[in-house]
Amino acid sequence: MAVIAAGVAAWTAAALAGNALVESTEERLVETTAATIAASAPQIGLPPDQPQLDLMRRLVGPHTLVTFDGRSSAGGEISALVSIGLRAAVTDRQRLMTERVVHHGVPWLVIGTPVMVTTVDGSRSPSGVEVYTAVDLAGVDREVGASMRSAAVVSMISLPVAVVLALLTASSVLRPLRRLGETTRRLAAGDLEARSQPTGDDEIGDLTTSVNEMADAVQRMQADARRFAADVSHELRTPLSTLTAVMEVLRDSAAQTDSEGRESAELAVAETSRLVRLVEDLMEVSRFDAGSAELRREDVDVVEAVRRTLDARGLLDAVRIVAPHRLRARIDRRRVDVIVANLVGNALRHGGTDVEVTLSHRDGVISLEVADRGPGLPADVLPHIFDRFFKADAARARSTGSGLGLALARENARLHGGDIAAGNRTGGGARFVLTLPQDPEDG
Structure with a gap:
């Protein structure tokens, strides 16, 4: 905008100056010509003869035409410059008229005027000349x-100065805004450590301070929430272990009671088991939050590890496995077991029984894809599928899942240096892809 403004200002000034110069020159020439004609008029008689017409022409100037009653006296290029329109205008209006013409590339100002005579009573009338x-x-x-060339030179000199000034001004305003925008994006992405350094005492500095204070408050609340979850889960672990043992005894005893008592005991045992799993998931989450989660890598045949995971949960016959004969990698067997169990269990619960697990490797990276042929993942669910306690269907609030399974699966994948991506298959159904480095020591 500064560059455009400077250029427009320079050219506008030059154009205005040029127009003013032309107009002032025309006014001066008109005044001079009118005065010359007025001074020459008394030297000819009325009606004038040809020598008097020639005399007036010489008195007025070289490019002059003097006419009277069909006779004329012309000099220079005037005959080619006076248009029929100008003659008609002068004759009809009986006053001074001007016209700009270009002849052979040369601009001319043509002035036409009637010669007026003043009577004894002071009135003025046209003489016919x-x-x-x-x-x-x-x-x-x-x-x-x-003038235009000067404007061009001034523009060439002023534009770089305008550019520099514009950049300095814009950077002084936009740089803090860009930093603040980057900070807010990092905060929105979950990086609560992101901060911006306030610069100055203006509105941008106040806004930066407010964003930093907001981030501090959110960080404190998150830390309090995580500490609360960790403390509660830790405190609940011992009584829940005792309660689980009691529930096992109750379930064994319920086999001897009536059907109603047996159903109540089985329900109590199931809910206790669900509560124990939730507490265990919360404790695992707290370990990730505290940064105390550790890997115990070992050389593992991933294909065999996946088979054992599914077999231990009675899922081996419900899943089709597509994999090479062997696929070795250095991984934490227990944590990969958690990932596979969550992905396959989630696919069977929400995608139907047609679930396929595909294992492959390329360029030192192992890929494990879990795909189903169910309804797939809605577009509004995809951005939140790995959020903690997120459940796509509010009606499943009492389902066996805690809403932490996929979140923990991704945390375990990232602890390995890998990740999990979620999406939909082209032919329908959900698709989760786990990627893990095959040998992190070599990478």
Whole structure:
């Protein structure tokens, strides 16, 4: 905008200066010509004869035409410069008229005026004599051209200065805004450590301080929430272990009671088991939050590890496995077991029984894809599928899942240096892809 403004200002100023120069020159020439004609008029008689017409022409100037009653006296190029329209205008209106024309590339100002006579009573009337004279405007055009060239030079000099000033001004305003925008994006992505350094005491500095204070408050609340979850889960672990043992005894005893008592005991045992799993998931989450989660890597045949995971949960016959004969990697067997169990269990619960697990490797990276042929993942669910306690269907609030399974699966994958991506298959159904480095020591 500064560059455009500077350029427009320079050219506008030059154009205005050029127009002003032309107009002032025309006014001066008109006044001079009118005065010359007025001074020459008394030297001819009325009606004038041809020598008197020639005399007036010489008195007025070289490019002049003097007419009276069909007779005329012309000099220079005036005959080619006076248009029929100008003659008609002067004759009809009986006053001074001007016209700009270009002849052979040269600009001219043509002035036409009737010669007026003053009677004894002071009234003025046309004498029938008309005078047309032309003035060469080439010099004026040269001055206008010089003015435009000066404007171009000024623009060339001022534009770099304007650019530098604009960049300095914009950077002083936009740089803090860019930093603040980057900080807010990092905060929105979950990086609560992101901060911006306030610069100055203006509104941007106040906004930066407010964003930093907001981030501090959110970070404190998150830390309090995590500490609360960790403390509660830790405190619940011992009584829940005792309660689980009691529930096992109750379930064994319930086999001897009536059906109603047996159903109540089985329900109590199931809910206790669900509560124990939730507490275990919360404790695992707290370990990730505290940064105390550790890997115990060992050389593992991943294909065999996946089979054992599914077999231990009675899922081996419900899943189709597509994999090479062997696929070795250095992984934490227990944590990969958690990932696979969560992904396959989630696919069977929400995608139907047609679930396929595909294992492959390329360029030192192992890929494990779990795909189903169910309804797939809605577009509004995909961005939140790995959020803690997120459940796609609010009606499943009492389902066996805690809403932490996929979140923990991703945390375990990232602890390995890998990740999990979620999406939909082209032919329908959900698709989760786990990637793990095959040998992190070599990478």
